[in-house]
């Protein structure tokens with residue numbers, strides 16, 4: 001990690017553990033090859049009528065209509081009788097409720113994820129029903145568009161309501177006014193968010209996620225002090241909670257969800273879980289379509305990206321591929337079409353990204369001594385860190 005990110009290193013020192021070695025260069029886009037827009041007729045996913053409000057395609061108009069009920073139901077029995085909630089809980093709920101009452105016009109994403117700004121962005125609260133913002137991350141990196149923040153809050157609330165026990169941990173979104181942000185290639189225009197997977201300990205109890213990489217069995221380690229073996233904690237993916245969050249995010253975000261960057265094996269676990277719980281087929285297909293493993297493996301978190309909202313398109317919001325046929329249709333129904341970013345000087349942009357981010361090799365070098373299991377895990381990780389070419393329509 002460079003001097004640019006030294007404050008983060010100082011927070012946990014060596015205890016930042018494997019998260020220190022791995023979760024450093026999120027959203028560097030230069031190695032992601034986006035697929036061009038493809039005619040709807042060649043796509044296997046069920047076509048959705050513009051404005052459809054089925055499970056896979058909630059309308060934007062529904063964004064805040066049920067917000068009060070949603071927040072109330074997410075906090076469990078205390079909110080519906082019995083012991084009154086504590087003042088802290090009440091104020092957190094009030095904050096979340098006020099946030100969910102905002103409409104999309106409150107914020108504007110200007111420019112593109114890798115070169116843009118944010119106007120009127122809203123902060124994800126530091127804590128709310130079923131989520132926290134990671135206090136190891138800069139508190140300023142909590143800002144996003146209304147659409148993005150709403151979808152995260154609603155996804156977390158769905159988990160809190162149905163599978164309570166541990167909060168979702170959210171890492172960086174964008175800075176209050178957007179623009180370049182340390183350790184990220186994108187996250188500039190309020191439409192990107194890094195979200196940690198829910199995890200369990202070896203006994204199956206929920207554990208607050210610290211963002212460690214998960215192997216092809218869905219297992220990983222919180223190595224804590226890297227030279228010390230005795231403090232290691234084994235963790236494994238909590239697929240039910242992670243899927244439930246993703247489902248809630250997709251339900252809330254609808255056509256606005258463009259990408260979920262995620263390592264292939266965690267994607268597979270989540271698809272299997274979605275099948276196990278008989279999640280709506282349209283949502284499973286949507287998840288399958290929007291997920292992709294980029295050059296940085298995203299085995300320790302997922303990166304969610306939203307399209308420009310219809311409100312923002314006319315204000316200078318720019319998208320990049322892929323543009324899905326269902327997104328084009330949804331915009332067409334509103335008399336709009338996506339506006340794509342054109343990068344005049346790609347080499348200069350890549351240079352800037354390199355300066356803000358840290359490669360795995362650099363991070364590893366700076367992490368210092370580590371015991372044998374850490375070294376073995378990192379060596380194994382090279383196998384799944386290579387960007388695969390799964391041959392899917394939108395993930396090439």
Ligand SMILES: [Zn+2]
Pocket residue numbers: 026027184187192193194303304
């Ligand atoms: Zn990211």
